[in-house]
Amino acid sequence: MHIQQLTIENFRNLATQTLNFHPQQNYISGCNGSGKTALLEALYSLGRGKSFRETQTRHIIAHQKDFYRLIAKIIDDKAEHLLGIERQTRDYRIRLDGENLSGLSALADLLPIQMLNSDHFALIDQGPEHRRRFTDYGLFYQDSRFLPAWQRYQYALKNRNAALRDNWPDEHIRPWHHQLSQTAQLIDQLRQIYLNDLEARLNYYHAELGGLETLNIRYHRGWAQDKTLEELLIQHLPRDRQLKHTRDGIHRAEWRIYAQEQDIAHYFSRGQQKTLLCALILAQNQVIQESSGKQPIILIDDITAELDPKRRELLLQFLTDSGAQLFITSIEALDTPKNRQHFFIQAGQLTPQS
Known part of the structure; x- marks a missing residue:
């Protein structure tokens, strides 16, 4: 299972854009405040229906906008799905393949997502x-x-x-x-x-x-x-x-x-x-x-700050071997393996790098 495409509209400081992702490893680099974590937050919302860092929707909606919208094309072993999430300050709509979904559990069932960032120290x-x-x-x-x-x-x-x-x-x-x-x-x-x-x-x-x-x-x-x-x-x-x-x-x-x-x-x-x-x-x-x-989507924020090179390599090898689709952010560009996707982000705009 993987997210093939994502259209983002009015989500934090991210520019309105459509992104195409690699089915395995996607690397996102850029300076602090450029929108790296916001992208992971948008991806996280696809499977959880909410942010991992913000409880109030009004803080996620872009300035002077009334809503945010995420539209994702998701590929699994059996089919292609179109998932849409639109949130206003006090209301939300979720549609999967043209049908309305009433609960967040349906999102979790469709798209398992796990996050690794500094907030996970709360588990300890x-x-x-x-x-x-x-x-x-x-x-x-x-x-x-x-x-x-x-x-x-x-x-x-x-x-x-x-x-x-x-x-x-x-x-x-x-x-x-x-x-x-x-x-x-x-x-x-x-x-x-x-x-x-x-x-x-x-x-x-x-x-x-x-x-x-x-x-x-x-x-x-x-x-x-x-x-x-x-x-x-x-x-x-x-x-x-x-x-x-x-x-x-x-x-x-x-x-x-x-x-x-x-x-x-x-x-x-x-x-x-x-x-x-x-x-x-x-x-x-x-x-x-x-x-x-179903193979969870794995989001890793600021991987160079959280892990030394040896453990980073081991972790990524285990996750790659499992078949997980990875989204990995860092301030500096990492050595991207062949046949993987690297994005550079600046002022909320992601640009694929060759």
Whole structure:
């Protein structure tokens, strides 16, 4: 699977243009502020429906414009697809092959996308929501039961929290406990299976990239092991009433990576953490490919700043061997392999280089 063509209109500082991409490696070079990261952001939006760095659409829409539009021609093993995304400040439209799509999950199903940039250090040293988001993205592809279970859980959680905020009587809150407990049990099981799988692949790629330590993923499901979630929701209802939200459940789950009994957030150097993050991307890339039969698009921002030449070469070799389409940015032009595409970007305009 690859993105063959992309038309961009009113997206950040990028000029309105149509770009044709190489099915394997695409290199984008240019000075800071020229639009390199904005291009990756546009590509990311094709598979995720949103930016990796901005929550407010109005900041993504070009100055004095009312919308942005992305139109992509996507090629997979079976067909050619035309995907269009148009976003206004408070509204969006997604069309695939002339049909309207109502949810972002359809985008993810069509076009798996993974991003590697400096923000990924959040997987190591920031809050558990970053790690849950990473895990659940992979789970979406590994097991078809995950998304409907997650949606049911979020619906029940939203309603229980609303009832707590509005101080509803117990008999109006308790009906949500069973649904929360049932769906949480399934999601917990799926997460444990996924993390066990990820740990094995992570150790393999970590060693291949030069890592010496054996890595262990430690997982906490979000509530005590000796009780069901339903029991705890009943027991802690008075506390949750005071807090006005639900403190137990899979939305509180956490996992961290350890080496030699130490949390790598404190034990690993920045360089070691970079190696580990590359191994994580490779491991999840393999899971998604094997589970869905689709090869994720890989976006790597400022590769020369994030990786030394040796690890950079190893990472790109693994990704190339996997069949992934790569989009790689750097300030300086890299030695582009033959039969690959290099773009130079200046003031938002990309120019193919021979």
